[in-house]
Amino acid sequence: MKLSILVAALPIPVIFFRTKPSEKGLLPLGAEMSDEEIAAAEKKSGHSLSEVNIAVGWKVLRKHAGFWLLVSGFLFVGVINGAVSVNMVSNMTSVNNNGTEVVTGGHSVVWAGHVMSLYMGVVLVAKVALGWIFDRFGITGGVLVGSCSCLLACIFLCFPTTSWEPILAAACFGVGTCTATIGPSIMISREYGRRDVGKLTGIAVSATALGGIIGAIVSGVAFDATLSFALTWIIGAVCSVLMAVSLIASYAMSGKLVARCVAEGAPRIDAEGNIIEE
Template sequence: MPKRKGLFYGWWIVLAGLLLITITVPFTSALVSLYMIPITEEFNIPRSAFTLTTTIIAVCGIILSPIVGKMVQKYNVKMILSIGIIVFSLSYMSYGIAQSIFHLYISAAFLGVSFAFCGNLTTQIIIVNWFKKSRGLAMSIAISGIGLGGFIMSPIIANLITNFGWRQTYFIMGLVILIIGLPIALLIMKKTPEEAGLKPYGADEVEDQSLNTKAETEIDITPAEAKKKPFFYIYMIGIFTLGLITTGSLQQINPYVSDMHGMAYAATIVSIYSLLGIFGKLILGWLSDKLGVIKSGTLGYLAISVAFILLLFGQNKPILIIMAIFFALGNAVASVSIPLYASHIFGTNNAGVMMGITNSAFQVGMALGGVLTGAVYDLMGSYTWAWIGLTVIALLSMACISLSYTISRKKYSSEVKESAKLYTERVN
């Protein structure tokens, strides 16, 4: 196949994925809180009733992620993304006509279902198909849309709510999502490089390796086979616990710092690790390509463990700033490394299905993390044991992922060597 001149089309896929994540993921998570006060005041409901909308979205993701993985792998991705974005934008607009909290719950259910199909999972699966080389960098660029979306959209939404009200803001932002997202889905996104007459980025380098070379990207373990192996369940524990530490920290750092230093300083800390988090994702993605997904992930785990330990000394303001730096790099494991773990441990042939299963386990952990950390605070009257517990859980998650990877590699290596031996015997 002749080589095409110019920029490899896969990088346009990455840019498209960055934009899709920017206009979807933050609207189901970080930006939700901006609407909390005006909605709860108008409906005269507790804040916990409003935050249940995010729980509904998360439950949809838990249930649908494995199904999405199969469908993206099997069906036309343009159709999946297009329908997903249309329903997502209309569902977001429908918040603006809600007359009660129950109407918001219905909108959240539709938003959660559509988000499962047009959110970050679909983008991650597509990027895995397009890249064998520089996959970590490509993934980290796209995933940085999570922080970028929050950073750009937060002041815009806040100003719109102030000037036009929360109902009109939902309509305006829903229209923005549709105008940006639908052309991307229809005109740019392609599921595989073969659809564009190309090979995955770096495929020629992989093909040049000898049969005896342990090429990480060529491992092939089917979901049915994986579920019969102990390392699969070790892996699932690692992913679940990663979800625990993600929301267990993100949802509680702000109130922890606020209790000691006030809301203004807490907001400063959150801003620091949110902004640095964009660069943290890019750094971790680059390290994944240079050092391998396990070594880079280990550095990320250690960084977030250090951040939890530093939180124990949160009375000291400068220490919290250092904590924010470590947290920005360590928290990137939850977004950048997870899809890389799935494709490296189980292979790219079944990446869609395995990434869907992975995402479900991760979201179950996320659903419980903040609740458990808050419960520790309610029981103990402080966050001390919460930070200690999260440190231990982070190291446990790191150990589970590393162990499952090692077992997977040993199994693969033995199969490759046996195949090479049989091939040699036939030739001779």
């Protein structure tokens, strides 16, 4: 059965998958804006919206501490996501631990379902809103909103027996979790340009996935040891701070690397990351 599904599904991405907009007769997002329009948007936001237009790429970044600091930041995001997403409902209701019911929040499953519906609704709005925040307030502003939202979510999750804290936790986590989905592509393209952007983004997203596995395992071990999710949320709060520090520090370090590459005569790239022959 699994082999037949693979045989049936594999041709679909092979036929339709493309790596560059030009392969479908399209332009990269933002490429249609003139220099004047970009300058006006930057003046309005107060931050640079331009991506790096020189070739940095994987060969340089694999030896750059700032890039691995960025990857570490998304690893922390993943730990938070893994811990919260798999335990949010159990935190509001109860857990069956080796045949013994441990009451954690004491709320009904139906009530917890309503809270999770709110969470999913916030995610739908936050994916767009957080992208706007990155554009309006820059990378530092976007990172601070995402990390502070995760931090607040972990704090509110420490009070599962109340009525409002689980709701506030769901709303905050709905914003913070979006950092893992829209953050890698935005930060990498603006910090290092689009040279090897697929590989670089893939590494950051993989770090997030690895963090999710770690978060799920650690939260389970912590609960078994304490019969409470409190330790898990404390770990999540610490990861929220580490996430902010790592991502903001990596952003500061990227500027120095790009300046060095410019001084060394790195070639220019177009909007798709291709080297421009001069």
